[in-house]
Amino acid sequence: MSNNSIIEIKNLHKNYQVGDEIVRALRGVDLTIDKGEFVAIMGTSGSGKSTLLNILGCLDTASEGDYFLDGKNVKTLKRNELAEIRNTKLGFVFQSYNLLPRTSALENVELPLLYNGAVNSKLRRERAEEALIAVGLKDRMKHLSNQMSGGQQQRVAIARSLVNNPVIILADEATGNLDSRTSFEIMALFQELNEKGITIGFVTHEAEIARFTKRNVVFRDGRLIKDMIVKDRGDAKQSILDLKDDDYNFSS
Amino acid sequence: MKIINLLKIAISAIRRNKLRSFLTMLGIVIGVGAVITMLAIGQGSNESIKSSIASMGTNLINVMPASRNRGGVQQGRTSSQTLKEKDVAYLSKNCTMVTAISPEMNTSGQVVSGSNNWPTSINGGNEEYITIKKYEISSGRFYTAKEIKTAAKVCVLGQTIVDNIFPDGTDPIGQTVRFEKIPFKVIGVFKEKGDNTFGDDQDDVILAPYSTIMKRITRETYLRAIVFSAKSEDKITETSAEIEELLRSSHGLKDAEDNDFEIRTQEELISNFGSISELLVVLLGSISAISLLVGGIGIMNIMYVSVTERTREIGLRLAIGGKGKDILWQFLIEAMLLSVFGGIIGVLLGYLASFIVEHVMNWPVLITESSVVMSFMVCTFIGVFFGWYPARKASALDPIVALRHE
Ligand SMILES: Nc1ncnc2c1ncn2[C@@H]1O[C@H](COP(=O)(O)OP(=O)(O)OP(=O)(O)O)[C@@H](O)[C@H]1O
Ligand SMILES: [Mg+2]
Numbered sequence: 001m002s003n004n005s006i007i008e009i010k011n012l013h014k015n016y017q018v019g020d021e022i023v024r025a026l027r028g029v030d031l032t033i034d035k036g037e038f039v040a041i042m043g044t045s046g047s048g049k050s051t052l053l054n055i056l057g058c059l060d061t062a063s064e065g066d067y068f069l070d071g072k073n074v075k076t077l078k079r080n081e082l083a084e085i086r087n088t089k090l091g092f093v094f095q096s097y098n099l100l101p102r103t104s105a106l107e108n109v110e111l112p113l114l115y116n117g118a119v120n121s122k123l124r125r126e127r128a129e130e131a132l133i134a135v136g137l138k139d140r141m142k143h144l145s146n147q148m149s150g151g152q153q154q155r156v157a158i159a160r161s162l163v164n165n166p167v168i169i170l171a172d173e174a175t176g177n178l179d180s181r182t183s184f185e186i187m188a189l190f191q192e193l194n195e196k197g198i199t200i201g202f203v204t205h206e207a208e209i210a211r212f213t214k215r216n217v218v219f220r221d222g223r224l225i226k227d228m229i230v231k232d233r234g235d236a237k238q239s240i241l242d243l244k245d246d247d248y249n250f251s252s
Numbered sequence: 253m254k255i256i257n258l259l260k261i262a263i264s265a266i267r268r269n270k271l272r273s274f275l276t277m278l279g280i281v282i283g284v285g286a287v288i289t290m291l292a293i294g295q296g297s298n299e300s301i302k303s304s305i306a307s308m309g310t311n312l313i314n315v316m317p318a319s320r321n322r323g324g325v326q327q328g329r330t331s332s333q334t335l336k337e338k339d340v341a342y343l344s345k346n347c348t349m350v351t352a353i354s355p356e357m358n359t360s361g362q363v364v365s366g367s368n369n370w371p372t373s374i375n376g377g378n379e380e381y382i383t384i385k386k387y388e389i390s391s392g393r394f395y396t397a398k399e400i401k402t403a404a405k406v407c408v409l410g411q412t413i414v415d416n417i418f419p420d421g422t423d424p425i426g427q428t429v430r431f432e433k434i435p436f437k438v439i440g441v442f443k444e445k446g447d448n449t450f451g452d453d454q455d456d457v458i459l460a461p462y463s464t465i466m467k468r469i470t471r472e473t474y475l476r477a478i479v480f481s482a483k484s485e486d487k488i489t490e491t492s493a494e495i496e497e498l499l500r501s502s503h504g505l506k507d508a509e510d511n512d513f514e515i516r517t518q519e520e521l522i523s524n525f526g527s528i529s530e531l532l533v534v535l536l537g538s539i540s541a542i543s544l545l546v547g548g549i550g551i552m553n554i555m556y557v558s559v560t561e562r563t564r565e566i567g568l569r570l571a572i573g574g575k576g577k578d579i580l581w582q583f584l585i586e587a588m589l590l591s592v593f594g595g596i597i598g599v600l601l602g603y604l605a606s607f608i609v610e611h612v613m614n615w616p617v618l619i620t621e622s623s624v625v626m627s628f629m630v631c632t633f634i635g636v637f638f639g640w641y642p643a644r645k646a647s648a649l650d651p652i653v654a655l656r657h658e
Contacts, residue, residue, distance in 0.1 A: 060652040087573020102268045112572040
């Protein structure tokens, strides 16, 4: 175990009972992620990416094996301690956004801070606005979640994961519904956050997106089959600039 | 978590789901409103039965001749001739537990004034009769002991009679009316008493000295009844026992002989009609219990569905760091706000409905504080409990399980 590791999982299994059948979504995964890493979790649909991410985000528990978060075995933590960790240390972007319906972007982003007694309403508003500006929704703050496009909702969800200044951000297909330009913008944002020292776990099935991260791990049928460092790491900001020329060129 | 944050969360959740909040509240509004109205009707009738019995005098005791079987033929009460004026004299001298005593006569016939006539019955008593029967004079006067002694042809009219035989509004006092061809001078008019619970018009009454009726109309020497006012309502039983004993000795009855008279107290009347009114209260009570139950089930369903439907929201709140108790408090506060607000509207609705029942349908209603408090509390409790219970279940889930809930 390296001293620098923030996430360490050992022989992790996750089984789902579906009727008489047992679905083995994770079949013995070992993975260590150090502080400051930017990891893309890849694999085909159904390979267990979301399942792993949910466990890493303390939203779900493993059927077997251990998960050490910042040195602590998550198994030993109580519900309220886990809630505390989710509230202050983790930021989670769901595959399906999970915004509160008929609620403004600002209120959606403020939500995690409402559960943090240390943040007063003024600070809460400021930080929510900052987070929305960071994802490029400065002029959409008062819009209701159901009045926004899929990509905008995605960005509200990202802003919500940023608002509590997390140590780790876990994002499940955060660019799944976005065009390349917006995807690059989001990746630029993640790269920027990663520069600041935030550890990022990022599920994607797009190689084009994965090249902006520092490390790619690939899953198949609940097993980790490939773990590699990204060599020619892309610069998302530069990619946006490159796009400029053929912005309206749909042939590319 | 700060209470102000919880309040904010709860209020914004209510605002976000206006229709659902409205439906939840509707269940409570109708539940509370229905129960209050139902109980108001039940208690109103009960109260009106009681008070109209009381208006006849709860300390009233009636002694009537016993109807006796002679050779298997039942004789009507009027044909029994066991009560006489000397019984009244004897009782008024010896009875210690009554404040007033009067003979009673009564016969039916037409009362005529000019070209107007009205079928009714005339009652007779002595000068104490008016207090025993709880009539009051509104104009003129009641007849005097002297008029009783001389069998004077004077009478006092109830308002219904006045309205029917003096339709043009003539002051009846000093006028002469005829009852079965006997002219009576009107000396007074009674204050209106209205209908009693059994629908009898208590103002359809003519009172004259009993002696006048005995001597000039029925030509009998027997009394129809003797009426008493007992000193104390609590001692009705003792009082009737005393009357029974005195009358038996006055009639010279031997121990083995049955009474040749019958004593009736208002208490018996109350217990007779009381059992009817109790039946009514039980009936309406059960209906309102059922409507409370139905209302409660409605509230329960809506609360349960609305919380279950929001399992994903609960999952999200848990996922971003809400603790189980934060979720519980949110739903508890939401449920309380909805229930209390709905309850208040329900109380207003109950008052409104009772008002309509009272003024449009002319039913007696009585809203008691206890019925308001009771229905309000029951509905609020149901609302809060069934808002809280499913939320508690949901908040105990793994966040991801709650998030996946369909
Ligand atoms: N709640 C569940 N109950 C039963 N089986 C489940 C459940 N969640 C996931 N699975 C199964 O576990 C396996 C892994 O699912 P998972 O959602 O982790 O895939 P994924 O890699 O995220 O796929 P995708 O790229 O499509 O999002 C799948 O076979 C899926 O059917
Ligand atoms: Mg997935």
